[in-house]
Amino acid sequence: MTLHTGRHFLQIPGPTNIPDRVLRAMDMPTMDHRGAEFAELGFAVLSGMQRLFRTGQPVIIYPSSGTGAWEAAIVNTLSPGDKVLMAETGQFAVLWRGIAEKFKLDIDFLPGDWRHGADIGQIEAHLAADKTHRIKAVMVVHNETSTACVTPPLEVRKAMDRVRHPALLMVDTISGLGSLEYEHDAWGIDVSVAGSQKGLMLPPGLGFNAVSEKALAVAKANPGMRSYWDWQDVIAINKAGTWPYTPAINLLMGLKEAIKMLEEEGLDNVFARHKRHSAATRAAMKVWGLETQCQDPQAHSPALTGAVMPEGHDSDHFRKVVLENFDMSLGTGLNKIKGKVFRIGHIGHFNDLMLMGMLSGIEMGLDLAHVPHRSGGVLAAMDVLKGRDVVPMPKVAVA
Structure with missing residues (x-):
């Protein structure tokens, strides 16, 4: 245990x-x-x-x-x-x-x-x-x-x-x-x-x-x-x-x-907060080199992000590594995308520092689970939260 x-x-x-x-x-x-x-x-x-x-x-x-x-x-x-x-x-x-x-x-x-x-x-x-x-x-x-x-x-x-x-x-x-x-x-x-x-x-x-x-x-x-x-x-x-x-x-x-x-927060502010956290999460994923499950740029959910695992890597194994090492629960893939996708919730009672802690856990988990990725996703998310432009990462092979 x-x-x-x-x-x-x-x-x-x-x-x-x-x-x-x-x-x-x-x-x-x-x-x-x-x-x-x-x-x-x-x-x-x-x-x-x-x-x-x-x-x-x-x-x-x-x-x-x-x-x-x-x-x-x-x-x-x-x-x-x-x-x-x-x-x-x-x-x-x-x-x-x-x-x-x-x-x-x-x-x-x-x-x-x-x-x-x-x-x-x-x-x-x-x-x-x-x-x-x-x-x-x-x-x-x-x-x-x-x-x-x-x-x-x-x-x-x-x-x-x-x-x-x-x-x-x-x-x-x-x-x-x-x-x-x-x-x-x-x-x-x-x-x-x-x-x-x-x-x-x-x-x-x-x-x-x-x-x-x-x-x-x-x-x-x-x-x-x-x-x-x-x-x-x-x-x-x-x-x-x-x-x-x-x-x-x-x-x-x-x-x-x-x-x-x-x-008290104001519904428009609630919706804007969810959009910011979604954008920051996708910025991190782009740097890591992970695909989003949603492929329509106009349809990305402000409430959660689906992350597609690289070929040959099981998302439930990755989730297990994250849970055991960092006491963090990520969402499983369901039905036909079981084992292929993990889901990142940024919904409800949530703030910038909670998002950064979550993304740090994911980036460390990618290392521990030996999932191919680039480092620096957390920094990219920080830039979004601080309002900075994020320079697009070139498409290069990851080891």
Whole structure:
């Protein structure tokens, strides 16, 4: 057993680091979830989540993971046999498709290479060909956590509008909310799906649906069976500041504090911070000579970076070396990129010095694991953080 001192470096892209303020907010006696004190908390988090989603529409908060919020989006609006359009952007798009299959939806799954966001042109062409409007929903992942590629929801909405398709637009922003710009109302999103354990800086255990007026109308007309996930039941009792079942009381206490922290920093500043850390991380990787999993310069995620290992080197072995020597957890590659990619989380409660410590651990780990690379990546990241121009490294062979 390797012994370590100091704090563990949790650099996976979720669950993310929990601020001490949030931990202290949750470290409280529980309360009567039907009483006036809890109602005050309930109203505070419901209105706070509307501000984070940037919506005037209802936000439903479930005691669940993001997977539950995926399911809620489906069962409220769709029925077996309904046709939906989805895009293969990575493992989380694949998992959402798996839930859709279990509810016997008719799925058009647009293939992808796991190195780009969704192909907007392909989505538009598919919708244009759907002359009878059989497609009931377009379902995309905003920030694909397995590949570090972003699909811009506004561009999907514009494509839908260009062909005047009436389908619902459903967006998984589980790792996007609180770390990337997001506009539920202004971007014309019908159902947004999110979770607590990413940019919201909380433990896992809360799932969210933000829903448009159109989505609510579709849900009211949908005869499909549902109980726990029913939007109408939750929205009705939310008017009293509580839930139709026992809510995750202490997580809601933490959520109230997390919202306060995000708004104290200012959401625009939060988004800019994530972009800076992403740019600094990519600068380090360029000097090291490592490829990014995301190959579209316009689609790099501000929340995480996927690093492709050189041929013949296993990313999980490298992660093990880093964990054992530096007490730092990096994200594993998932599904078809297992062993080929490690994921660097720079999301949530995070600052410049935490980033530098993480990148130092990676650079030392590359040495210890005998992964071919150039030194100096940490210095390149420092230059980005200090606002200096980084001189591009020539493409040379590494030993």
